[in-house]
Amino acid sequence: MDRQRTDRNEEASAQERPTLKTLAFMTGLGVTTVSRALKDAPEIGAETRRRVQLVAKQIGYRPNRAGVRLRTGKTNVISLVLNTEHELMSFVSDIIYGVTEVIADTPYHLIVTPYSRSQDPLDPVRYLVETGSADGVIISRTQPNDPRARYMLERGIPFATHGRTDMGLVHPYHDFDNYAFANEAVRYLAGRGRSRLALVTPPVGLTYYGHTVNGFVDALSEVGASEVPFNTVSIDQSIEQIRMRTAQLMRRKDRPDGFVSSAAAATLAIVAGIEDAGLKLGRDVDVVSKQSSELLHLFRRELLVVNESFRLAGSELARAVLGWIGGAAPGSLQTLSKPSEVLPYRG
Amino acid sequence: MDRQRTDRNEEASAQERPTLKTLAFMTGLGVTTVSRALKDAPEIGAETRRRVQLVAKQIGYRPNRAGVRLRTGKTNVISLVLNTEHELMSFVSDIIYGVTEVIADTPYHLIVTPYSRSQDPLDPVRYLVETGSADGVIISRTQPNDPRARYMLERGIPFATHGRTDMGLVHPYHDFDNYAFANEAVRYLAGRGRSRLALVTPPVGLTYYGHTVNGFVDALSEVGASEVPFNTVSIDQSIEQIRMRTAQLMRRKDRPDGFVSSAAAATLAIVAGIEDAGLKLGRDVDVVSKQSSELLHLFRRELLVVNESFRLAGSELARAVLGWIGGAAPGSLQTLSKPSEVLPYRG
């Protein structure tokens, strides 16, 4: 049995959802005319156009997504591809809000496509492209040579990356200037008399790992400070690991007197490790950390923070994908967001 | 021009996505037979069935979502409806992961439907139902008398709520036992000699506000402790507000010596407020807090925590909606998760 049980031969007053046919019947026009009138096609008379649009608005006509999608291939969907193990909590929530903010008054829906450690990060992207499930894709955890970007570029599907690539290929991205962040963090620490600095890096392999390290290293030589290697740790690791390794490090006599940390969660662990070693934040060591919500100052007032907005990233990425879908040049859809000043405790 | 530019009259070797027609051509059968063979219809010969399924797997056939959706009305989508202002960060990320975990090996996609303060919470739900955009819906911030639940129940669209309602209507839900949480928190505090307790409540109006308050109040009288009213604060407020109000409260001579807090973010603010007033956690006052990630003990080791898993909530909610869609009785799809013990600092 068909799911429509009303007599549909001649549009009874049925309370079913209105379609083009309904509108055609009500206006006395053909469905073709109605379809074109709704999209302001030039070959439709001005009055007819207004009339159709009025009726459509009155009865709350909304195009059937499946109809459009089947006919045109346009899904009106953009997909956010997320790693279910390594994304930061605040990243997920803020970026989603940023994206939805932008697509709110468009016909687009946002679908979340997850993948896990065990999978090739290319899998979800391949799935989306092969099944034609989205008009545009947003990916994070971008690598200098990113197979996902290459793949989508080859297939011609619009996408935007959170973070840049370095393949000589041009595509939309939004990135935070992590070079500037690390650079300024070092300078700030130097200004407070710190000279032996350790860096808590982003995950090795991601593009912004390189940016961060470069900013850090360049600033070190500029201010004449030295690096205390801490390569065993990155922000992808568990709280416990980071804490333990930090405590180990801080018990050595050649310990650092300053940290630059790329993520708030890692910073909590760093601080815990510092305190495990019996040292005191602000006195024995200073820590500059990125954060995406205003929580670190509550945690320890001595922390020095730089803000990075993932909500902004979400908005920019959504704007970029929509722009590309809309025909803009990919190269014109690249944004870089500058870090805030280093903020000490204010009050 | 049609988006398909290949000569499609007689299935050339075109690298287009395979459809039922492709399969029909390859197997020499009719599309109807192929369609039925793929869904194990009984009137298809066993060998034919195997043959079709083999070929389908070989060439990686995947049903076209738009085709199915247009024909059957089934969207294979479930929607998570979120408030973009008030949801907790960790809630969003964990619940999404929980949901995707469950739908990973189903044909379902997850779409995120946001709404903001300015909107009626019913708006997004109405939109989903009117446009038939999802087969099932998950909502949070559930109220005792929830118009959204009532609305969806009337329209017969499967949904699950995070939190219970109290309208005498039966529907799937997942809830955390906040009565037990508040109750045990009070008992624990009493066990540590605390007798003047304040409650940092969930948002007034949500069902679990009542549960929490009841658990708190009942336990108070059972252990003979008293309540220090703190009604000006709930976990929906800003960090700054909570912090300020807590500091005010703690400067009064009739201040509490114990807090029960319903959310980790609020707890950070509470502690900050306590310390603003010059008091010390663990000595002057104890705080029991719910948390959804293991961060509070890093924050202040003296904090007493109870864990609530939003990932579990996401999974359970997804299971519930899918169950309802699959025809299970709504009443059989209700789960309540018990709080962990109160966990003091362990090392």
Add this chain to the structure above:
DNA sequence: TTGGCAATCTGTAACGTTTCAGTATATTGA
């Protein structure tokens, strides 16, 4: 032999949309 029936398979129509190839009417140019 014939009729009936079960077992398999098939063509057609429909879901709602857009595109293509028109048609009908009014308007213009010579």
Add this chain to the structure above:
DNA sequence: TCAATATACTGAAACGTTACAGATTGCCAA
């Protein structure tokens, strides 16, 4: 006056799927 042309509209087909109502074949009972 007649044809050419612009204007405003229209029906049919197609996207990929499933439901309905057959169609074909073989087999068995009468």
